[in-house]
Amino acid sequence: MRFWDIFLAFLVGLGLWQSIVVLTEAPHYILPSPWRVAQAAYESRVIIAENAWVTAVEVVLGLAIGTLLGVATAIQLALSKTAERLMLPILVFTQAVPVFALAPLLTLWFGYGMGSKIVMTVLIIYFPVTSAFHDGLTQIDRGYRDLSLSMGAGKLNFMRHIQIPNALPSLGTGLRLAAVYAPIGAVIGEWVGASKGLGYLMLLANGRAKIDLMFASLIVLACLTVVLHIAVGVLAAQLTRHAQGNSFK
Amino acid sequence: MENGFERPMTKSPGILLKGRHCIDGIALFDANLHISSEQWTCLLGRSGVGKSTILRLILGLETGGHFTGSFTASDDMPLAGRISYMAQSDLLLPWLSVLDNVCIGAHLRGEKPDIGFANDLIGRVGLFEHIDQKPNTLSGGMRQRAALARTLFEDRPIVFLDEPFSSLDAGTRADMQELATRVLKDRTVLLVTHDPAEAARIGHQIIVMSAQETHNWPVPPTPVLREINDPQTLVCQAKLLDYLRGIAA
Numbered sequence: 001m002r003f004w005d006i007f008l009a010f011l012v013g014l015g016l017w018q019s020i021v022v023l024t025e026a027p028h029y030i031l032p033s034p035w036r037v038a039q040a041a042y043e044s045r046v047i048i049a050e051n052a053w054v055t056a057v058e059v060v061l062g063l064a065i066g067t068l069l070g071v072a073t074a075i076q077l078a079l080s081k082t083a084e085r086l087m088l089p090i091l092v093f094t095q096a097v098p099v100f101a102l103a104p105l106l107t108l109w110f111g112y113g114m115g116s117k118i119v120m121t122v123l124i125i126y127f128p129v130t131s132a133f134h135d136g137l138t139q140i141d142r143g144y145r146d147l148s149l150s151m152g153a154g155k156l157n158f159m160r161h162i163q164i165p166n167a168l169p170s171l172g173t174g175l176r177l178a179a180v181y182a183p184i185g186a187v188i189g190e191w192v193g194a195s196k197g198l199g200y201l202m203l204l205a206n207g208r209a210k211i212d213l214m215f216a217s218l219i220v221l222a223c224l225t226v227v228l229h230i231a232v233g234v235l236a237a238q239l240t241r242h243a244q245g246n247s248f249k
Numbered sequence: 250m251e252n253g254f255e256r257p258m259t260k261s262p263g264i265l266l267k268g269r270h271c272i273d274g275i276a277l278f279d280a281n282l283h284i285s286s287e288q289w290t291c292l293l294g295r296s297g298v299g300k301s302t303i304l305r306l307i308l309g310l311e312t313g314g315h316f317t318g319s320f321t322a323s324d325d326m327p328l329a330g331r332i333s334y335m336a337q338s339d340l341l342l343p344w345l346s347v348l349d350n351v352c353i354g355a356h357l358r359g360e361k362p363d364i365g366f367a368n369d370l371i372g373r374v375g376l377f378e379h380i381d382q383k384p385n386t387l388s389g390g391m392r393q394r395a396a397l398a399r400t401l402f403e404d405r406p407i408v409f410l411d412e413p414f415s416s417l418d419a420g421t422r423a424d425m426q427e428l429a430t431r432v433l434k435d436r437t438v439l440l441v442t443h444d445p446a447e448a449a450r451i452g453h454q455i456i457v458m459s460a461q462e463t464h465n466w467p468v469p470p471t472p473v474l475r476e477i478n479d480p481q482t483l484v485c486q487a488k489l490l491d492y493l494r495g496i497a498a
Contacts, residue, residue: 151333161356
């Protein structure tokens with residue numbers, strides 16, 4: 001049922017797109033038709049695949065590293081009131097700096113290769129993951145705290161056996177957000193300075209007035225994001241199921 | 250298999266508490282309590298009078314106020330680490346099985362749990378067939394029995410029960426009262442309850458608490474666990490209810 005809904009929505013989108021092309025009589029170098037984009041995608045499939053692979057690696061590595069750093073930071077903040085007092089305002093302040101503004105600096109520091117794009121992705125997802133997981137770790141039923149104190153629980157054991165499992169649904173929420181933001185981080189990095197990746201390919205195609213190839217790259221990027229979102233959604237759902245005491249599916 | 254109820258345990262001490270508890274400078278209660286050794290003491294009083302605060306004070310938990318006075322064990326040994334606690338909510342961790350929930354105290358202290366002892370306790374509370382199940386598959390009564398097994402696993406001479414059966418239906422509550430009095434025999438038990446019938450049935454000692462004072466209520470001469478239809482128990486229950494309604498008015 002859901003598949004057919006998505007398929008129908010896809011067909012409606014294509015229909016709208018084609019209608020706009022026909023009604024506005026826009027030239028193909030301004031707005032190519034879906035068919036033209038499909039042709040460009042097929043003809044350039046190898047180059048699109050190569051660049052999509054680079055972007056996918058950047059996104060997945062950035063997501064993994066950003067998640068690990070976010071989880072570690074959230075645990076540290078939840079364990080230490082001093083760390084929380086000192087670091088939370090800094091974390092919030094860093095969110096006031098637009099990531100776009102950092103991209104040239106990151107390229108300067110980490111080069112034109114994958115490194116700067118991965119760092120960009122890490123930066124863009126670090127805060128949502130840290131914030132969501134930290135909320136989950138600290139918003140814990142007072143009864144659990146009382147029970148643990150009466151049992152003589154150590155701080156680290158309380159974190160390990162109660163706070164972390166209890167916070168897994170919140171981590172899932174942070175990961176869902178991160179899955180949407182991560183490709184943005186990688187593509188921004190590629191726009192600023194790269195020799196590979198879908199962002200680079202889009203700029204290249206734009207510069208050569210190959211708008212159909214640009215559209216094809218954009219659609220592949222959107223598909224990549226959707227696949228990532230679905231995969232992370234499945235993982236997040238499993239984390240929630242585990243925390244609620246339901247078996248993994 | 251090791252039997253938890255045959256574990257050597259020194260005589261369970263009584264507790265003496267005398268003092269005043271204030272919140273923001275306003276006295277919540279002025280109490281003088283003697284919780285008898287190896288007996289069930291039931292603590293009653295209107296809502297908000299500070300019954301649970303007494304438990305929290307002795308357990309060393311946050312009370313949101315300031316206590317002036319003292320509480321000591323009748324054997325002059327420290328109370329810390331000798332009290333186990335069971336709250337109104339079962340506080341079972343949804344992601345753990347019954348067995349792991351029962352053993353959680355050991356995990357929280359970083360100790361290796363005595364699985365044989367835990368198995369024995371789970372059998373004693375009639376949950377052996379459900380030992381691997383998660384809490385969300387258990388009924389309310391079964392969850393409270395698992396929480397009781399967890400309390401017993403702590404193997405401490407003093408047990409504090411904060412309205413542990415109040416959310417159960419009447420039949421299950423009566424069953425739990427019988428089970429608890431059987432398995433907690435020879436321990437010093439302080440039960441906070443709103444239910445005069447419960448106090449009349451299982452209390453060796455009944456203490457009625459108001460803001461100004463605490464006083465002992467005469468208990469029926471019959472031994473605990475008293476029959477539900479025992480005339481003297483019914484009279485005690487009725488008089489207690491009358492009195493509580495009077496001080497609440």
